Amino acid sequence: MEPIITIKNLSKQYSGKTVLNNINLDVYPGSIIGYIGPNGAGKSTTVKILTGIIADYIGDVTVAGKNLHEDLLEVKKMIGYVPETAELYDLLTPYEYLGFIGKLYHLPDHVIEERSQRMLDSFGLLANQHQRMDSFSKGMRQKVLLTSGLLHNPSIVILDEPLSGLDANAVIMVKELLQVLKQEGKTIFYCSHMMDVVEKVSDRIVLINNGNIIADGTVRELKQQENETLEQIFARLTGNEHIGSKADAFASVFNTNAPTE
Amino acid sequence: MLNKLLLRLVMLFRGIWTGMGADTAQLANILAIKLVMDDRKPMSFGRQRKQKKDIKYATWLSVVFSLLTGFFYLFFLFGIKDPVSSLFMYFTIFLFMLTFTLITDFSNVLFDPKEKYVLLPRPVNDKTIFLARTLHSFIYLFRIVVPMSLPGWVALGIQYGWQSAVLFPFVLVLMVFIALFLVNACYLLLLRFVKPEKFKEALSYFQIVFSILLFAMYYMLPRLMENNMSEQLNISANPLFRLLPSYWLASSWLWILPGAATAFRWYSLAAVLFPVLCLWITVRWLAPTFAARIGAIDASDAVMPVAAKRTQKGKRFYSRVADMVNRNDTVKAGFLMTWLQTSRSRTFKMRIYPAFAYIPIYFIYMFLLNGQSVSAALQHLPEKKNKLFVLLYMSTFVLSQAITYVTISDQYKAAWVYYASPVGKPGNIMIGAFKAIWIKYFLPFYTAIVVFALYFWGIAVIPDLILSLLNVSLFSLLIMRIAYRCFPFSKSEQINNAGGRTMIRVFLTFFTIGLLGAAHYFASTTLPWLLYVFMALSCILLWLVWDSYANTSWADMAVADE
Structure with missing residues (x-):
C-alpha cells in the first residue's frame, strides 16, 4: 500500500533554535495515528506544516503523491483540520460560519446546507445554529469547529485536542466517529495529551520529543511490561519518571510557609 | 445596505481580480463575511449583548x-x-x-x-x-x-x-x-x-x-x-x-x-x-x-521560551512606585497590572507614543512660529502668555489618549480574573489604573512642560502651572468616570467607525478643554485672585470625582455597561 502522507527529512528552525530535527514518517490510509509528545516538543509545528500554515521548512512533505511545496492548494483540499486553539469567527452564527467555510471549498450551497444541518443535529446543536457563537460554551464551539473541519469530506483529518471541552456524550460520539471515518478509509492524525484516549483510539503511536521521533509503533510494541499504560510509556520515554515526588514537592508548599490561611 | 452596495461595486471588477490570480467566489465570500462581522459588536466579559440601536446611532454620529x-x-x-x-x-x-x-x-x-x-x-x-x-x-x-x-x-x-x-x-x-x-x-x-x-x-x-x-x-x-x-x-x-x-x-x-x-x-x-x-x-x-x-x-510562540533571568536584584522601580502611592492591595494590583501591560502592549504603545510627539509639533507649528523664524519666536515668547496656556492644556491630549486605550486589549477576555477574584470594589482597580497612567505617562510629560515654562516665563507662572495640572487631571478623571467605567484592558477594539469615533472624541476634548483653558486664561490675566478660587474648586471637584470613581461598585459597573 502506498503511504498517503510521506514526511522526509523534515526540519524546522526558529531563530536558530531547532524545533523539528530531521523527521521521517510514513502514514498509510485508513489508520489512526496518535501523535503525542510533551509541551514544546514540535507536535503543533508538524501539524502546522501539514496544514500549510507554516510554509518555510526544510525537507519534503508529500500528501497523496502531491508535494506540499508545489501543490499546496490541492493538498489543503484533501485535509480537514481542527486546531487546538478554538479560533473561529465567533461573531458569526454556526450557520453563517459553516456556510462561509463551505464556500471556501467551493461546495454548492445545498450540499453545505444539508451536511451542516445533519452534522449539527448529530451534535445536538441544531437549535443553536442561528445564535452567535460568542455566547457559546467551549464545548459548543468545539462542535462547530469539528463540523467545519469535516464539512468538505476530507480524506485526511488532522485533529488537535478534538475532545477539549466536549461533554461526555459528545466524547463518546466523536470516538465512534473516528472509527467510522477510519473504516471509510480516511487517515486520522490525532494529537492529544490525554493518553488514555490516544491509547484507545490509535492504531499506531508516534512519540516526538525535542524535535525528534523517539518512538513509533503500536501500543503493544512500545510496552516493556504487560500492564504498562501509554501514560507510563510516555513518562519513561520522555525522561520524567519521578513525577510523583514533584507533586509532593508542589503540595508541600502549603505546609511549610503558609501560616495565615 | 451600504456594505452590500460597496461589495457589489468591488466585485464589478472581478475580471481584474481573476486576472491577478484570485478566486473571485472565495473573495466575495470572505469579504461578505468580514463585513457582517464588522457590524457586530463583540461581547465583553460579564456583559449581556447590547441592543442594536447604539451601533446604528454610532454609525450616524460618525457620518x-x-x-x-x-x-x-x-x-x-x-x-x-x-x-x-x-x-x-x-x-x-x-x-x-x-x-x-x-x-x-x-x-x-x-x-x-x-x-x-x-x-x-x-x-x-x-x-x-x-x-x-x-x-x-x-x-x-x-x-x-x-x-x-x-x-x-x-x-x-x-x-x-x-x-x-x-x-x-x-x-x-x-x-x-x-x-x-x-x-x-x-x-x-x-x-x-x-x-x-x-x-x-x-x-x-x-x-x-x-x-x-x-x-x-x-x-x-x-x-x-x-x-x-x-x-x-x-x-x-x-x-x-x-x-x-x-x-x-x-x-x-x-x-x-x-x-x-x-x-x-x-x-x-x-x-x-x-x-x-x-x-x-x-x-x-x-x-x-x-x-x-x-x-x-x-x-x-510555539518555541519554548528560554528562561529569562532577572538582571536586577531587589524591587524594581515600578514596584517601589506602586508601594509608595497605593495603600490598598486591590488598587496596587490595578496599578501594577496597568503599568506592566502598558509597557508591553504594542497596540497601546502605538496609540500613546505618537501623542507625545503630536503636542510639540502642533505647538511649534500652530502657535509658535506663525510666520516668523524660530529665534524670533522664542524671543517674543515670554510676552505671549496665552501660548503658555495653549501648551499646558494641550497636555490633556496625552492623558486622554492613554485613558481611551487603556481599556482596550486584544486579550480582553482575560479580564475574567477581576470577576473571579474577591474584588470588593471594582473602582479600586480602575483608580489604580488611572494612577499608573497619570504617573507613568502624564507626569513626566507635564514635568517637561513645567521646565520649559519656568525657563521662558519664570516662577511667576507657578500658580498657573498648578491650576492647569489640577484642571487637566480633573478633566481626564471625569472623562474616565463618565465614559470608561470598566477594567483596564477589558474591552475589544472595534474597527467599525473607528475614524468617526476618534474625531468625535478629539472634537469634544478640544472644545471642553478649550473652555477650561479660556476661563483659566481670563482669571490669570484679569483677576489673579480668582486663580486661587479656581484652584480650591478644582481640588474639591477632583476629590469628589476621585472618590466616586474609586468607589465604583459592581452595580455601578453594570449600569455603566448599559
Whole structure:
C-alpha cells in the first residue's frame, strides 16, 4: 500500500533554535495515528506544516503523491483540520460560519446546507445554529469547529485536542466517529495529551520529543511490561519518571510557609 | 445596505481580480463575511449583548462628523484662485487624513491574527487572501470618504458644472486606491524584509514613526507654502509639486476646465497608472509570500521560551512606585497590572507614543512660529502668555489618549480574573489604573512642560502651572468616570467607525478643554485672585470625582455597561 502522507527529512528552525530535527514518517490510509509528545516538543509545528500554515521548512512533505511545496492548494483540499486553539469567527452564527467555510471549498450551497444541518443535529446543536457563537460554551464551539473541519469530506483529518471541552456524550460520539471515518478509509492524525484516549483510539503511536521521533509503533510494541499504560510509556520515554515526588514537592508548599490561611 | 452596495461595486471588477490570480467566489465570500462581522459588536466579559440601536446611532454620529469634516475641507477648496492649486490643497489634506487613518486604525484589518487558523488551512491562495484584506480596507475607507467628500462634490459641481460632478467620484476612488496601495506596499515591504518573529515589533515602530512624520508634514506643508503663497498661488508652476499624487488628482480637472493649461492635464494619467502599478507590484512580487509570512508571524510562540533571568536584584522601580502611592492591595494590583501591560502592549504603545510627539509639533507649528523664524519666536515668547496656556492644556491630549486605550486589549477576555477574584470594589482597580497612567505617562510629560515654562516665563507662572495640572487631571478623571467605567484592558477594539469615533472624541476634548483653558486664561490675566478660587474648586471637584470613581461598585459597573 502506498503511504498517503510521506514526511522526509523534515526540519524546522526558529531563530536558530531547532524545533523539528530531521523527521521521517510514513502514514498509510485508513489508520489512526496518535501523535503525542510533551509541551514544546514540535507536535503543533508538524501539524502546522501539514496544514500549510507554516510554509518555510526544510525537507519534503508529500500528501497523496502531491508535494506540499508545489501543490499546496490541492493538498489543503484533501485535509480537514481542527486546531487546538478554538479560533473561529465567533461573531458569526454556526450557520453563517459553516456556510462561509463551505464556500471556501467551493461546495454548492445545498450540499453545505444539508451536511451542516445533519452534522449539527448529530451534535445536538441544531437549535443553536442561528445564535452567535460568542455566547457559546467551549464545548459548543468545539462542535462547530469539528463540523467545519469535516464539512468538505476530507480524506485526511488532522485533529488537535478534538475532545477539549466536549461533554461526555459528545466524547463518546466523536470516538465512534473516528472509527467510522477510519473504516471509510480516511487517515486520522490525532494529537492529544490525554493518553488514555490516544491509547484507545490509535492504531499506531508516534512519540516526538525535542524535535525528534523517539518512538513509533503500536501500543503493544512500545510496552516493556504487560500492564504498562501509554501514560507510563510516555513518562519513561520522555525522561520524567519521578513525577510523583514533584507533586509532593508542589503540595508541600502549603505546609511549610503558609501560616495565615 | 451600504456594505452590500460597496461589495457589489468591488466585485464589478472581478475580471481584474481573476486576472491577478484570485478566486473571485472565495473573495466575495470572505469579504461578505468580514463585513457582517464588522457590524457586530463583540461581547465583553460579564456583559449581556447590547441592543442594536447604539451601533446604528454610532454609525450616524460618525457620518455627521465626517460630513462636518468635509465642510471644513471646503475651506481649502476655495482659498486659492487657481482651480488646480485649490484642488491640490483639497486632495492633499484628504490624502493625509486617509493615510493617517489607514496606518493607525486599519493595521488590524490587514493583519487579523484569527485568519491564521480560519483561512490558512483552507484551499485559498495567497492572492485571494491578500486581495480580500486590501478590498476590505478599501470598503471601510470608502465608507468614511463618502460623507466626507459630499460637500466637496456638491461645491465643485456648482462651481465647474456637471462635468466636474461626473468626474469627482472617479477621482475619489483613485484617491482611496492611492492611499491604500501606498500603505499596503509599505507594510508588505516590511513583511518581506523583516524577520517574521520581529515583524509585529517592527510594524508598531513603523506606525509610530510614520504617523509622527505624517503629522509633522501635515502642519509643515501649509507653512512651507505660505512663504510664497498668496491668493494667486499657482501650484503647476512648481515642478516639485507636480510629483505629488494629489497634484495628479487635481490635474484631472484640466480636462474639463475651459481655457486651462492643457499641457499639465496629462499628469492625471499618473493618478490612474500609479495605483495600478502599486497593485501590480504588490500582487506580483509581494503577495505570493504573504500568507506564508503571516503564518510565521506568531509561529515562533510555539518555541519554548528560554528562561529569562532577572538582571536586577531587589524591587524594581515600578514596584517601589506602586508601594509608595497605593495603600490598598486591590488598587496596587490595578496599578501594577496597568503599568506592566502598558509597557508591553504594542497596540497601546502605538496609540500613546505618537501623542507625545503630536503636542510639540502642533505647538511649534500652530502657535509658535506663525510666520516668523524660530529665534524670533522664542524671543517674543515670554510676552505671549496665552501660548503658555495653549501648551499646558494641550497636555490633556496625552492623558486622554492613554485613558481611551487603556481599556482596550486584544486579550480582553482575560479580564475574567477581576470577576473571579474577591474584588470588593471594582473602582479600586480602575483608580489604580488611572494612577499608573497619570504617573507613568502624564507626569513626566507635564514635568517637561513645567521646565520649559519656568525657563521662558519664570516662577511667576507657578500658580498657573498648578491650576492647569489640577484642571487637566480633573478633566481626564471625569472623562474616565463618565465614559470608561470598566477594567483596564477589558474591552475589544472595534474597527467599525473607528475614524468617526476618534474625531468625535478629539472634537469634544478640544472644545471642553478649550473652555477650561479660556476661563483659566481670563482669571490669570484679569483677576489673579480668582486663580486661587479656581484652584480650591478644582481640588474639591477632583476629590469628589476621585472618590466616586474609586468607589465604583459592581452595580455601578453594570449600569455603566448599559
